[in-house]
Amino acid sequence: MLEIFNKWYQRYLFEEESILLLVLLTVSVVLLMTIGDILAPVLAAIVLAYLMQGVAIQLQRHGLPQWVGVSVAFLVFVGAFFGFIFGLLPLAWRQLLALAAEMPRMLEQGRDLLGVLPARYPEFVGEKQLNQVMSMAQTELAEFGQTLVTRSLATIPSILTVLVYVILIPILVFFFLKDRQQILAWCGSFLPRERPLLRRIWGEMNMQVANYARGKVLEILIVGATSYVCFVWMGLNYAALLALLVGLSVIIPYIGAALVTLPVVIVAYFQWGFTSEFYYLVLVYFIIQALDGNVLVPLLFSEAVNLHPVAIILAVLFFGGIWGLWGVFFAIPLATLIKAIINAWPTRTEEPGQSLQTTE
Incomplete structure (x- = not known):
């Protein structure tokens, strides 16, 4: 067991900066989980x-x-x-x-x-x-x-x-x-x-997190405000509450839009029944969702987040379970950070007949 740990240590923690990064990540997670409320x-x-x-x-x-x-x-x-x-x-x-x-x-x-x-x-x-x-x-x-x-x-x-x-x-x-x-x-x-590893990770993450966070805030404001104006114009009850839910739904990829559709449709049905107002409201709502996914998102997010949908859903579930709404909001940047750290982390590979060599 000691030999296995020693090989793992020599492969992944042979640089001083690697140990420093591991310590920083550990301390950050412990602080957030213990005194995050404070x-x-x-x-x-x-x-x-x-x-x-x-x-x-x-x-x-x-x-x-x-x-x-x-x-x-x-x-x-x-x-x-x-x-x-x-x-x-x-x-x-x-x-x-x-x-x-x-x-x-x-x-x-x-x-x-x-x-x-x-x-x-x-x-x-x-x-x-x-x-x-x-x-x-x-x-x-x-x-x-x-x-x-x-x-x-x-x-x-x-x-x-x-x-x-x-x-x-x-x-x-x-x-x-x-x-x-x-x-x-x-x-x-x-x-x-001298901290080239930290600089490389920070340089990559600064652009992606800035693009994602600011773009997501603008998306929430635009989608929420548009929904509110449309709901009020059509006379839907609880327009502010439903528009707030629609705006916040863009935080959760793939899931948020599906979840918030239910209360919008239910409120519209109990207010109007299966009348023309109900169908117009549903049509307007789906137009807003379509424009958000096909027009607004490509305009706001100039740099695509190269993550698999399964990885995004897992990140939302994991970080949302730990840090609540903030975890859901920053699930994609945090998942991108983990990916950047894994890609930039220096390692050593051992080839037959040769000593350990450094690879990045």
């Missing part, structure tokens, strides 16, 4: 500052001073941040509560709709089976309503914490934008002066 505002501020850095850099490329670029980027962030916190979220929450209150009526209407099945298809659906299904649905609905009330009451003691985060995150974003070079230089002072 570091949440700092991590969120880092991500948001990284996203807004693109705005500041673009303004500087047009000849504006650095302080002007940073100021404009920060003002754009503050407007979007507080608009989302105090505008969209309360509206979506009120519509969610209204939808929960209307669920019993929808459930009863659904029972009337399904009540004809035992008479038409007695060999497939029985009255007893239908009663069991409706009873289970009523139980789940009651638990859902109780959960909403419990969480609403449970959030009262944490209002102070939320207010602290609302104040703290913009301040951190400002300083991360303003003192970006100093902070990076300070972090780099703890690393070796």
Whole structure:
């Protein structure tokens, strides 16, 4: 066993930088899994500052001073941040509560709709089976309503914490934008002066993560805003809540669009039934999804992420299970990071009659 470990060590950890990279990855994962909740505002501020850095850099490329670029980027962030916190979220929450209150009526209407099945298809659906299904649905609905009330009451003691985060995150974003070079230089002072492996991985990931993260944020905003305008124009109930779900659905590749289609179609059906308004709404929704996948995504993501669909789905499940929504959002960049590390990691191969040789 010791000999096997020694061969593995000599093959993959023969360079000082390889050991350093392994230590950095291990420490990062341990910190995120142990005190990730404590570091949440700092991590969120880092991500948001990284996203807004693109705005500041673009303004500087047009000849504006650095302080002007940073100021404009920060003002754009503050407007979007507080608009989302105090505008969209309360509206979506009120519509969610209204939808929960209307669920019993929808459930009863659904029972009337399904009540004809035992008479038409007695060999497939029985009255007893239908009663069991409706009873289970009523139980789940009651638990859902109780959960909403419990969480609403449970959030009262944490209002102070939320207010602290609302104040703290913009301040951190400002300083991360303003003192970006100093902070990076300070972090780099703890690393070796010569670090070609880290530079190569960072150079590759910086472009891909920037392209993906900023493009994904723009995609969420465009798809969500377009859906909201269309839903309001067509008179669909709970337009803000459903548009928010449609916008966030683009975070999860292949799965998000399929999942969010169900609530949109259900709400439209219980509002209009199988009428022309229902079919128009479904048509508009699928047009939005088609334009997103075939027009918007190719325009926003100039650099394709070369990952197999199975790898993307596994990354979404794994990182989403560990870090929640942030893990889902950054599942593809993190999977790309792992792929870049594997490809760039120096190894030694042993050929017959020769000593171990270094390969990259």
